[in-house]
Structure formats: structure tokens, C-alpha cells
Amino acid sequence: MTRAALLVLADGRFPAGGHAHSGGAEAAVRAGRITDAASLESFCRGRLHTSGVVAACVAAAAALGVDPGQLDRAADARTPSPALRVAARRLGRQLMRAARATWPSPELDALASRFPKGAHQPVVLGLAARAAGLGPLDAAYCSLYEGVSGPATAVVRLLGLDPFDATGVLARLSDDMDRVAQEAVETGERVVTDGVDVLPARSAPLLEIGAEAHAAWAVRLFAS
Amino acid sequence: MHLDHHLESSAAVSADARRPDGTRRALRIGLGGPVGSGKTATVAALCRALREELSLAVVTNDIYTREDAEFLLREAVLPPERISAVETGACPHTAIRDDISANLEAVEDLEDEVGPLDLVLVESGGDNLTATFSRGLVDAQVFVIDVAGGDDIPRKGGPGVATADLLIVNKTDLAPYVGSDLARMAADAKAARGELPVILQSLRSEDGVREVADWVRERIAAWTA
Numbered sequence: 503m504t505r506a507a508l509l510v511l512a513d514g515r516f517p518a519g520g521h522a523h524s525g526g527a528e529a530a531v532r533a534g535r536i537t538d539a540a541s542l543e544s545f546c547r548g549r550l551h552t553s554g555v556v557a558a559c560v561a562a563a564a565a566l567g568v569d570p571g572q573l574d575r576a577a578d579a580r581t582p583s584p585a586l587r588v589a590a591r592r593l594g595r596q597l598m599r600a601a602r603a604t605w606p607s608p609e610l611d612a613l614a615s616r617f618p619k620g621a622h623q624p625v626v627l628g629l630a631a632r633a634a635g636l637g638p639l640d641a642a643y644c645s646l647y648e649g650v651s652g653p654a655t656a657v658v659r660l661l662g663l664d665p666f667d668a669t670g671v672l673a674r675l676s677d678d679m680d681r682v683a684q685e686a687v688e689t690g691e692r693v694v695t696d697g698v699d700v701l702p703a704r705s706a707p708l709l710e711i712g713a714e715a716h717a718a719w720a721v722r723l724f725a726s
Numbered sequence: 727m728h729l730d731h732h733l734e735s736s737a738a739v740s741a742d743a744r745r746p747d748g749t750r751r752a753l754r755i756g757l758g759g760p761v762g763s764g765k766t767a768t769v770a771a772l773c774r775a776l777r778e779e780l781s782l783a784v785v786t787n788d789i790y791t792r793e794d795a796e797f798l799l800r801e802a803v804l805p806p807e808r809i810s811a812v813e814t815g816a817c818p819h820t821a822i823r824d825d826i827s828a829n830l831e832a833v834e835d836l837e838d839e840v841g842p843l844d845l846v847l848v849e850s851g852g853d854n855l856t857a858t859f860s861r862g863l864v865d866a867q868v869f870v871i872d873v874a875g876g877d878d879i880p881r882k883g884g885p886g887v888a889t890a891d892l893l894i895v896n897k898t899d900l901a902p903y904v905g906s907d908l909a910r911m912a913a914d915a916k917a918a919r920g921e922l923p924v925i926l927q928s929l930r931s932e933d934g935v936r937e938v939a940d941w942v943r944e945r946i947a948a949w950t951a
Contacts, residue, residue, distance in 0.1 A: 517825035522815030596827035659816045723790045725813035725828075 562690030564628020595620025761852030
């Protein structure tokens, strides 16, 4: 097990396209649901315990070697918004490119052949973790951390929020992330034995609705 | 980072000169520079000058709208399927330098969908004087400044002015009106760039993009040689 590889994969500078996405924060800022550090924290906590849990479970299962095709379909079924499905596949494709260049592996090559336009990002993340010599817990942590650090960074740009306050929000979410990461690994292990139907299907309707509205805006800073 | 790794499947990783099917990919030229310096106008003029002789496509990187892509569509410089817009999340330089994945995908999708292509022009969103393209994304880069932005820009230098494969000083027709000294700009650019070429152009004049189009033709000839 390598700890340094986890830092490489989890680094916000890892060139996998995340910088152009706000994780729903741009739509929430426009709707007045994020106005300051406290509301950013509520938004991130909500994301963590809904779509974040699902993504982390998918990533952990992929890292355990569950068939990516089945996981991709399961992720589709748990993502009602077409705009979010498009964003998840686009980010998956970008991560696939970065991961293949960084940790060449036959599994990632096979994934690229099967999904040339991208699989859901958490599926790719789990396989990238495997290629990097990391385990399901690492994959779950990466997924969860991206899921909240993306919105936090975006809100710094969108609202001019103090970057120290935004980083404080991430620190206060650490305990939640620890608990959800453990839960994701346990779920991932159950997927290995019982199949993808045991994946949770939690969702946040406002994230889905906001994503659909956001995708139709003529002027926006972020792709999603 | 580019590793020597055999890729059996679709999708090249980055700068490989060959596409997965073994054919040579299009030459990619990036155009960057400050907001309003004339990047989109130069791209439009290049498309008009070269579209009869080359198979062309354009990727635009708009900062918060699709205006540049829409301008090119409205001007009908190329059929719409040959123009693709990338969204950059408030950081145009990140999308052309630090994290080029979205742009690479746009380029590769254009080659897949409307190819074979000879040339893809990748236009950056308007940025500052430090913006440069990654060599993993483009084979050559053009930096576009204009006389109205201040005639001290070549002297100030910076990575775009000093290192781009071609520096364009645009809107020379405006020089008398904004008090810019073209001779001084040319001399400062020469001092900052050494042997690298500088072209002063005005797209208001007949065939104003000719010199830049000739430079592109030379790059194409070298790429396909």
C-alpha cells in the first residue's frame, strides 16, 4: 500500500478536468442557497451524505474489482439528471486519460476500449486507484474529498469567499468523510458478493434540478 | 507526463503524432493573448484564408459564455460541426496548460467526427501575459497582442510574448489613434524574442492575415514532411 500515490491521485492539481466543474455550487449560489461559509458547509455536508455516498461506494466497489460495466449502469440508474450523467462521463473520460498516462495498466486500457467516451467518474476513479496500487478505502476518500473540495474551490471564485474559510469548511467535514469512507468500503465489499443492487440510491433532488437548470444557462463560469 | 507505454485501445494519451489507427493527426496550433487583442478575429481570418486548401477545425475556450464559438458560427467561417467550445471553469490558462484533458478531447472528437483534418486551431480564452499552451496540447503557439493594449507590452515581455512560436501585434491601423509607436513595439519584440518571428498585422486591410497564413502553411509543410 502506498500513501504517496494517494496524495498524487487526491491532489486538486491532478489534471483530470475537475477545475471546470463546481459540483452544483454555481447553481446553488445563483439560487441563493450558498451565500457564505456556513451555507457552503451545509451544502457540502448534504452532498457528502447523498450523491457523495453513492459515488464513494461505486469507487470502492470498482477498486475491489467489480465489473465496470455493471457499476456504470448502476451509477446511471442512481443519477436522474441527464446533465449530471453527461458531466460524470465527461469527467470519467478526462480522469481515464490522466490515469492511463500516470499509472499505465491493462485494466485502464480495457476500460478505455470499452468506454471510449468515458464511464461514470467514480468507476474510473476506482480503477485508477487500483492501477496506482491503492485500495477501496483510498478510492472512497478520493471520491468524497473531490465531492466537497470542488464546490469549496468554486465558491471561492464565485462569491469571493475567504479561501481560509473555505478550507476550514473542508476540515470540519473530516469526521463525516471518515465515517462515510468506512461505510463505502463495507458496501463495496457487499457488492463483490451480492451484486450492484446493494449500492445505496441516495440522491439530493435540488442538486439534480439545479444541474438541469444550470446546463441551460447561456452564461456560466463552470461546466456543471 | 508522457510515458512510453503501448496503448492498444482508442484515445491517444496526449501529444502522440499518430492517432490510434496509425494515421498522422492534425497539426494543432494554439492562439493565446489578452482579452480583446483579436484572437477570434485572427482565427476567423485564418479560416477564410485556408479553408479551401486545408481541412480545418477550431476549438474555442470561452471563459463564461459561448461567444467566441458563436461569433465564428455567425460569421460562417467553417461549418458548425467543425467548431467546438470547451468550458474552462473561470481559469482559461488552466485549460490550455495545467489540465489540458478537456481540450484534448475536443480535438480528438473533431478528428473522429469530421476528420481527417490537416489543422486544428485551439483558441484560448482571453487571459494575461503569462498564459502559454502546454506542448501536450499544441504543436505551435501564437501569442496575439494589439497596439491599443499599450505599446510597452513587448518590452514588458513575459512567457507569452517571449516564448510563443509566433507573436502577432494586431490592429496596427489603430496605432496613430492610440499613440502607439509601432517601430518601438517591433524593436522591443525583437529584443525579447531573438530569432522568433513577429508579425504586425491589421485585419482591416485587404488580405490582412496573409503573412500569418503563410506562417501556418510553413508549419503544415514541416508537420507533414
